[in-house]
Amino acid sequence: MRLRSLLFVPGDRPDRMEKALGAGADALILDLEDAVAPERKAEARDAVLAFLARDRTVPLFVRINPLDTELANEDLIVVRERPEGIVLPKCESFEDVRRLEMRLDFAGVFYEQNPLVLPIATETPAAIFGLGSYAEVSERLAGLTWGAEDLPAAIGAATSREEDGRYTPPYELARSLCLFGAAAAGVAPIETVYPAFRDLDGLAAYAARARRDGFTGMMAIHPAQVAVINEAFTPSEAEIAHARAVVAAFEANPGAGALSLDGRMIDRPHLVQARRTLAAAD
Numbered sequence: 001m002r003l004r005s006l007l008f009v010p011g012d013r014p015d016r017m018e019k020a021l022g023a024g025a026d027a028l029i030l031d032l033e034d035a036v037a038p039e040r041k042a043e044a045r046d047a048v049l050a051f052l053a054r055d056r057t058v059p060l061f062v063r064i065n066p067l068d069t070e071l072a073n074e075d076l077i078v079v080r081e082r083p084e085g086i087v088l089p090k091c092e093s094f095e096d097v098r099r100l101e102m103r104l105d106f107a108g109v110f111y112e113q114n115p116l117v118l119p120i121a122t123e124t125p126a127a128i129f130g131l132g133s134y135a136e137v138s139e140r141l142a143g144l145t146w147g148a149e150d151l152p153a154a155i156g157a158a159t160s161r162e163e164d165g166r167y168t169p170p171y172e173l174a175r176s177l178c179l180f181g182a183a184a185a186g187v188a189p190i191e192t193v194y195p196a197f198r199d200l201d202g203l204a205a206y207a208a209r210a211r212r213d214g215f216t217g218m219m220a221i222h223p224a225q226v227a228v229i230n231e232a233f234t235p236s237e238a239e240i241a242h243a244r245a246v247v248a249a250f251e252a253n254p255g256a257g258a259l260s261l262d263g264r265m266i267d268r269p270h271l272v273q274a275r276r277t278l279a280a281a282d
Contacts, residue, residue: 001059001084001116002026003143003188003217004233005226008063010035011044017051023223024230027059032075033066033089041071045078052081061118061142063087067099076103083115085142090150091119093130097137116142118190121181122174123150131181143188145219146178165202179214191215197222207232216280235281243281246274 007025009017011032020028030051036044048062062083065071067090079086088100097117104114117140121127134144148160148171160171167175175192182189191210194203207218207229218229235243249261250271258267 001142003190005217005220005229006061006118006190007220007223007226008035008193011048011062012036012040014047014051017047020223021057023226025058025220025223025226026217026230027061027084029061029063029087029219030083031063032071032078033063041065041074045075048078049081052078052083059084061085061087063089066090067096067103073103079104079115085116085118087118087120089120089147090123090127091121092124092127094133094136095130097134097140101137101140114140116140118142118145120145120147122146122148122178124154125151128174128177131177132184134181134185134187138185138187141185141187143190143217144178144182144185145190145192146174147192148174165196183214188216189214191218193219193221194225195221197225200224200228203228204232233280235277239277240281243274243277246270247278 003026005025006027006029007020007023008029008031009020011030012035017028017030030048032041032044032048052060052062060083062075062078062085064075064078064086067088086100088096091097097119100117117137119134119141121131121134121144131144134141148167151171151174152158152160155170157168157170159168161167179189191207194206196202203225210218211233215233217233220226220229245261246266249266250256258265260266
């Protein structure tokens with residue numbers, strides 16, 4: 001499943017779900033958690049169930065409420081309509097993914113394609129220490145992502161960002177550990193949202209940095225962000241041509257550890273990166 005862009009849509013807004021289908025996102029996240037007021041949770045659940053029952057043109061994920069709430073048990077009824085994935089907030093380690101699996105089993109959810117899980121894996125202090133654990137459940141994961149909004153509140157910080165929008169050191173650390181945790185588990189690292197949805201230039205720079213650092217996709221909060229994100233995480237023609245040249249050079253010299261290409265030295269890590277670029281292009 002290609003996940004360059006995952007667009008959040010409030011679960012109590014079926015009109016926005018309908019519009020989101022045309023945004024070009026690789027997947028939609030139908031949100032039953034933060035985007036829905038407490039008094040509208042049941043209404044949102046019904047709307048998400050109805051939307052899941054329709055024919056699909058894009059993969060659909062559902063963000064449920066945290067597992068330690070009764071709302072999560074009620075939310076899991078949506079799995080009967082077979083979403084492609086569940087976004088798990090406040091996830092603290094692989095053990096929470098296992099807990100979710102057990103609840104699905106207890107609810108009698110059995111079908112050929114069980115939903116994947118996308119943990120939001122940095123929203124509590126304890127979660128930071130569990131970021132290296134997800135290899136235990138990697139076959140269940142759609143990827144690993146993080147968030148910079150709940151953690152400051154959990155530890156009493158005033159904000160997660162500097163005045164110019166950059167993350168302060170504690171949240172740069174959380175971002176980095178999420179990236180490395182996903183790599184250690186062998187799953188896709190997904191960058192968190194860019195809240196200033198009207199600032200498309202800032203979004204483009206933010207997404208470009210994410211791809212540079214190793215993230216393979218990003219979450220969006222507004223349809224206008226999707227095209228920018230897709231472009232940022234899609235290799236350019238120049239990148240594809242260079243990757244093909246690197247692969248061809250090593251195929252022509254299978255015993256070489258290092259080669260010269262266009263006046264620069266390349267070695268096996270360049271080959272690994274070239275293959276990843278071509279896989280992303282495909």
